[in-house]
Amino acid sequence: MNKTSVKQQCIKYLVIVLGVAIYAVGFQFFHFPNSIVAGGVVGVAMIINRLSGLPVGVLTIIMNIPLFIIAWRHFGLGFMISSLVGMGLSSVAVDLLSLSDFAATGDPMLAAIIGGVIKGFGLGLIYYVGATTGGVDIVAKLLRRRFAQINFGTMMLLMDVVIISLYAVILGKYDSAMYSMIGMFVVSKVVDLVLYGIDNSNLCYIISENSEDMIREILSGPMHRGVTVLEGEGAYSHREKKILMCVIKRTQIGEIRNLVRSVDEHAFFIVVDAKNVFGNGFENIAEVR
Numbered sequence: 038m039n040k041t042s043v044k045q046q047c048i049k050y051l052v053i054v055l056g057v058a059i060y061a062v063g064f065q066f067f068h069f070p071n072s073i074v075a076g077g078v079v080g081v082a083m084i085i086n087r088l089s090g091l092p093v094g095v096l097t098i099i100m101n102i103p104l105f106i107i108a109w110r111h112f113g114l115g116f117m118i119s120s121l122v123g124m125g126l127s128s129v130a131v132d133l134l135s136l137s138d139f140a141a142t143g144d145p146m147l148a149a150i151i152g153g154v155i156k157g158f159g160l161g162l163i164y165y166v167g168a169t170t171g172g173v174d175i176v177a178k179l180l181r182r183r184f185a186q187i188n189f190g191t192m193m194l195l196m197d198v199v200i201i202s203l204y205a206v207i208l209g210k211y212d213s214a215m216y217s218m219i220g221m222f223v224v225s226k227v228v229d230l231v232l233y234g235i236d237n238s239n240l241c242y243i244i245s246e247n248s249e250d251m252i253r254e255i256l257s258g259p260m261h262r263g264v265t266v267l268e269g270e271g272a273y274s275h276r277e278k279k280i281l282m283c284v285i286k287r288t289q290i291g292e293i294r295n296l297v298r299s300v301d302e303h304a305f306f307i308v309v310d311a312k313n314v315f316g317n318g319f320e321n322i323a324e325v326r
Contacts, residue, residue: 053162055159055162056163057163057170058130060127060156061134065137067140067141068153068156069083070140070143076221078173080201081100081200087208092135097172098124100172104175105117105121105124108169116167119167120168145213149220153219153227154223156227161231164228164232176196191229193228197225198221201221239287239290239309239310240308243306244279251304260289260292260293260296262284264282264283266280267280
């Protein structure tokens with residue numbers, strides 16, 4: 038292993054440690070004191086904890102054993118080791134913080150929202166470097182191989198709804214379950230924000246009589262974006278038209294609007310949102326999370 042690889046691995050595990058610490062704060066100081074279920078394996082551990090008093094961290098480790106066997110078989114040794122570190126550290130951090138009786142707030146709504154933001158940010162950091170905290174995180178990663186159109190946070194939310202529903206039925210704490218749903222929704226959105234970013238891309242369609250000039254300006258101008266030419270036909274005029282398709286960053290909307298106006302102020306210009314754009318200048322499809 039060269040120096041670059043060692044450095045990358047060190048940064049990766051430092052991010053995992055940071056993510057674990059943030060997650061544990063959101064869980065132990067916000068969600069747990071207000072009986073807000075964490076979802077996933079930790080949620081199941083919380084249910085058992087409420088019934089038996091056994092430590093949440095220890096229960097989490099025990100239930101994760103078969104899931105890590107699955108992770109090893111499907112994702113390899115590297116993923117399993119990093120996820121083991123994430124799971125082990127998160128379990129230890131949760132149990133260490135449980136030694137304190139501190140609760141940041143007694144308002145379950147505030148706890149659900151603020152705790153959800155904190156937990157989501159911590160988990161997002163862990164997922165971003167390719168690790169997990171074990172549990173249904175592994176199941177979600179496995180399911181995303183088949184259902185890649187569903188974001189990781191959304192996949193987690195769907196599975197957590199099942200755990201929270203069980204919590205409500207078994208313990209009869211329906212108010213806690215509803216607050217937990219809010220917390221899990223916030224967690225899923227923050228996780229997706231960390232993984233996929235707030236600066237979503239945009240897809241532009243341009244129909245212009247000066248399409249050649251438009252192409253030249255987009256390709257050689259300061260934007261340096263690619264253009265795909267689609268063949269089209271006007272339904273009314275039956276004239277052949279060139280439709281220019283261009284993917285840009287959201288911050289470039291003003292720039293391309295000015296460009297289109299300078300070349301042809303009568304151009305037909307459409308901008309739509311585009312998520313998960315892969316390719317040159319955008320995300321690497323080989324690193325899809």
